[in-house]
Amino acid sequence: xxxxxxxxxxxxxxxxxxxxxxxxxxxxxxxxxxxxxxxxxxxxxxxxxxxxxxxxxxxxxxxxxxxxxxxxxxxxxxxxxxxxxxxxxxxxxxxxxxxxxxxxxxxxxxxxxxxxxxxxxxxxxxxxxxxxxxxx
Ligand SMILES: [Zn+2]
Numbered sequence: 001x002x003x004x005x006x007x008x009x010x011x012x013x014x015x016x017x018x019x020x021x022x023x024x025x026x027x028x029x030x031x032x033x034x035x036x037x038x039x040x041x042x043x044x045x046x047x048x049x050x051x052x053x054x055x056x057x058x059x060x061x062x063x064x065x066x067x068x069x070x071x072x073x074x075x076x077x078x079x080x081x082x083x084x085x086x087x088x089x090x091x092x093x094x095x096x097x098x099x100x101x102x103x104x105x106x107x108x109x110x111x112x113x114x115x116x117x118x119x120x121x122x123x124x125x126x127x128x129x130x131x132x133x134x135x136x
Contacts, residue, residue, distance in 0.1 A: 001042040003031070003114050004107040005056045008091070012098035015119070018090060020112045021103065030088050032117050034080035037092035041117040050076050050119045054134065062135050076122040087118060 003020035010016075020040055022029055028045040045051050054073050058065045065072055070088045077086045092099055128131065 001044075001114050001116065002111045003042065005110045005112055006107050007104045008093075008101045009104075010093035010096065010098055011100035011102060012031065013093060014091055015095040017094060018108050018110055018112075020114050021107075031091075031114065032074075032077065032086040032088050033091045034082065034086055035084035035092065035097075036080065036082050037097055038082055038092035039080035039084075039086075040112070040114045041080075041086055042114040043088070048117070050120045050122060057134060061131065072133040075134050076119050078118045078120050078122075121124070 003022065005018040008017055008019050018029060022031055030043040030045065032041045032043055034040070036064045051073065054069070054076060058069065058072065074085060074087055080086055090099055091101060093101060122130070122133075
């Protein structure tokens with residue numbers, strides 16, 4: 001998925017960098033950012049098969065977890081290439097990992113091909129392993 005990049009500046013260390021961001025009008029679409037701040041993955045909630053699986057598991061087993069849907073969903077995602085976890089909507093500075101970032105409103109004219117989030121490790125788990133991973 002080709003996504004427009006915006007200039008971000010870190011309020012903590014002053015580092016400036018380009019990173020992809022979606023417009024507010026792309027319903028059901030999200031960018032997941034790695035905990036290191038170095039990797040992005042694209043999520044289309046309508047197209048992601050695991051999304052419904054997580055929703056079902058929560059509904060049938062522990063409806064209260066619904067409030068933490070994003071956290072639970074993140075547990076089903078493969079790790080970023082640098083071994084850190086993907087989270088939804090929390091971009092971190094790639095230099096100091098601060099989340100105090102400002103973003104310019106005009107896009108940079110640069111776009112980046114952001115890979116779709118994958119769930120390969122999750123798909124290899126048994127039903128019981130899946131339940132114990134997310135329902136703890
Ligand atoms: Zn920083």
